[in-house]
Amino acid sequence: MSTETAPTADRVTAPPPAGWEEARSRVYAVGLAAALPAAARPLVDTDGSTLAEPLTTRTDLPAFPTSSVDGWAVRGSGPWRVVGRVLAGSTPAPLTEDDTTVEIATGAMVPEGATAVLRVEESAASTTGLISGTPRKTPEWRNPGEEAYADEELLPAGTPVDPAVIGLAAACGHDTLRVRRAPRAALLVFGDELLTAGPPAAGRIRDALGPAVPAWLRRYGCQVRPSDVVGPVADTLPAHVAALRSALGHADLVCTTGGTMNGPVDHLHPTLEALGADYVVNTVAVRPGFPMLLARLTGPDGRARFVAGLPGNPQSAIVALVSLVAPLLAGLQGRSMPVLPQVTLAEAVPGRGDHTHLALVRLDRSAGVAFPVRHVGSAMLRGLAGADGFAVIRPGTSGEPGDRVPIVPLPLFPGERAS
Numbered sequence: 001m002s003t004e005t006a007p008t009a010d011r012v013t014a015p016p017p018a019g020w021e022e023a024r025s026r027v028y029a030v031g032l033a034a035a036l037p038a039a040a041r042p043l044v045d046t047d048g049s050t051l052a053e054p055l056t057t058r059t060d061l062p063a064f065p066t067s068s069v070d071g072w073a074v075r076g077s078g079p080w081r082v083v084g085r086v087l088a089g090s091t092p093a094p095l096t097e098d099d100t101t102v103e104i105a106t107g108a109m110v111p112e113g114a115t116a117v118l119r120v121e122e123s124a125a126s127t128t129g130l131i132s133g134t135p136r137k138t139p140e141w142r143n144p145g146e147e148a149y150a151d152e153e154l155l156p157a158g159t160p161v162d163p164a165v166i167g168l169a170a171a172c173g174h175d176t177l178r179v180r181r182a183p184r185a186a187l188l189v190f191g192d193e194l195l196t197a198g199p200p201a202a203g204r205i206r207d208a209l210g211p212a213v214p215a216w217l218r219r220y221g222c223q224v225r226p227s228d229v230v231g232p233v234a235d236t237l238p239a240h241v242a243a244l245r246s247a248l249g250h251a252d253l254v255c256t257t258g259g260t261m262n263g264p265v266d267h268l269h270p271t272l273e274a275l276g277a278d279y280v281v282n283t284v285a286v287r288p289g290f291p292m293l294l295a296r297l298t299g300p301d302g303r304a305r306f307v308a309g310l311p312g313n314p315q316s317a318i319v320a321l322v323s324l325v326a327p328l329l330a331g332l333q334g335r336s337m338p339v340l341p342q343v344t345l346a347e348a349v350p351g352r353g354d355h356t357h358l359a360l361v362r363l364d365r366s367a368g369v370a371f372p373v374r375h376v377g378s379a380m381l382r383g384l385a386g387a388d389g390f391a392v393i394r395p396g397t398s399g400e401p402g403d404r405v406p407i408v409p410l411p412l413f414p415g416e417r418a419s
Ligand SMILES: Nc1nc2c(c(=O)[nH]1)N[C@H]1C(S)=C(S)[C@@H](COP(=O)(O)OP(=O)(O)OC[C@H]3O[C@@H](n4cnc5c(N)ncnc54)[C@H](O)[C@@H]3O)O[C@H]1N2
Pocket: 001, 002, 189, 190, 191, 193, 194, 205, 206, 207, 208, 209, 210, 257, 258, 259, 260, 261, 262, 263, 266, 289, 290, 291, 310, 311, 312, 313, 314, 316, 378, 379
């Protein structure tokens, strides 16, 4: 919005844009205060959810002395008389006499009374069947509690559940975990000028956000059903109100694209007003993406629902996703505020005055540096498609070669941008 524009009551009372970092912290705190409910879920259904309570072990790990090799569990100095065999999965009888041994398998419980485990390849059997050899000095078994003690906290609440966490939880004896589910997100695309098929022509362009934003949201861990992607919604206020009301029936977060400004067919603000939303953030001092917003409403169940207004310019919409939606989702899932890694700039990146500049960069992983990419106008997507994230150039600064700056990563999967 230009300051030269004739003031109206609305413009005079509009709050100043939030600083970029302040906006992120505010959104995260509001998300955390509205964290999604926790529920016990079968372990196999927890991938992508978030621990709602710390992960503890139900027993010592290992739970019993466990042989780490195939060989002989011996008592005394030998040679040893074979008195049995113990395989993984059973409880062996104790070794009660010196110079006796049981054959033991990797993973089997070491019998009480055993003084050592001798590797099979370091043992010999006499013609009478006696076993001899010299056990190694370091124990060939794992003691209870070596990895963890019963009830020890291994991971804090707020930990994202990934395959490593699921495996650990299973090893700890859990059948279910108390987790917060993945947030449900919906997308409303605004803009009568948008085509959903074919090449741009005659003043109309392709909707580039309807197909892309759900995929970005899924990479942030959201569930987005195909039926939750709606648009283009007709450029009228009643159509906007009806679409948003309907989307809020299912979604924890509704993202909208376009209509964030005050143009003749920009209906987002009046729609939010009509639904009684309040603003968490309304414009952010960042370029691109300035008109982004986050609003909050109360659902019929008393729980908060959120509307993220992504600007219509496609790169600006993605800036809003990484700037506001990512910390909101972290809060809603009860996770920590995303920590921004640092990168070293390979080339200069200009500042944007008193605004934060989010500049698309490509990482050169072998050199450990970040290069600004080309084609980064807010209406363009070409630069984004070859970038790893946005370098953060703070207000009043510019980036010089060699500077260490934070980067907001795009939520890419391993292997994407690998070359
Ligand atoms: N008078 C002013 N005009 C504008 C200002 C300003 O400060 N004063 N800011 C500009 C900035 S910055 C942005 S960003 C845009 C944001 O506008 P809206 O969020 O209201 O978005 P629209 O007007 O609906 O669209 C803007 C632009 O993006 C294209 N668009 C929209 N949706 C899509 C889509 N799904 N896929 C591809 N392209 C899309 C749309 O056709 C427009 O070209 O406002 C500036 N104006």
